[in-house]
Amino acid sequence: MAIGDGALGFRKALSKVYGTTRHQRCWVHKTCNVLDKVPKSMQAHVKAAVQEIWRSPSRELALRAFERFAQMYRAKYPKAVECIESDLDILLTFYDFPAEHWQHVRTTNPIESTFATVRLRTVKTRGCMSRGTILSMVFKLGQSAERGWLRLRGYRRLGDVMRGVKFIDGVSEEEINKGRKVA
Incomplete structure (x- = not known):
């Protein structure tokens, strides 16, 4: 996605x-x-x-x-x-993916906020640094931003998504079928 x-x-x-x-x-x-x-x-x-x-x-x-x-x-x-x-x-579209991931995939704001700091610094220093220096600065800004990132909820579900497991309203078909057999 x-x-x-x-x-x-x-x-x-x-x-x-x-x-x-x-x-x-x-x-x-x-x-x-x-x-x-x-x-x-x-x-x-x-x-x-x-x-x-x-x-x-x-x-x-x-x-x-x-x-x-x-x-x-x-x-x-x-x-x-x-x-x-x-x-x-x-x-x-997010309803076709694990419910644990919904919080992360309904918006691009977490990605944008991470790069806002990088964009701010690189725009202000444009022309004042060498390519190597600017790459180092961007790397360090990324590392600094990383400290504030939240852990991905439902990261164990990524394997299911990669294997193409079908999700309906955030629940895998396998889990839905198991629930039907139990009921």
Whole structure:
């Protein structure tokens, strides 16, 4: 899976090189895009309705939450509804992966915040350092940022994802089938 903010070039290039890659849109970026399409006085209500979609425990409940959102806001803010509707499938890709990973894959912000520090320092020092010095600085900034990273939840599930185990609403088919046999 690749998580992005909607840059079409990234998705196209990834699809050419890694054709089976699934795409997930960043909910933080999408929420900002939606909020830009409604008046400031409505943004808190709209944000809560959008959060209800991606916080749903299953794809079915997320789709219902989206329908409620669409019914509530389509008449007054059609562009806000269209903003989500146009990417709904890509926004809900995370439901096909382990639930333990959802926290990490619904947004690109952890990646962006890590590189924000590097970007800030390299822009400020552009032209003042040699290639070797700048690479050393970027490496050290990355090491420094690493101290604040959270451990990946559900890292033991990565092997399942790599083997192509199918997940439905964050639960593997194997676990669902075991549950059916027990019941």
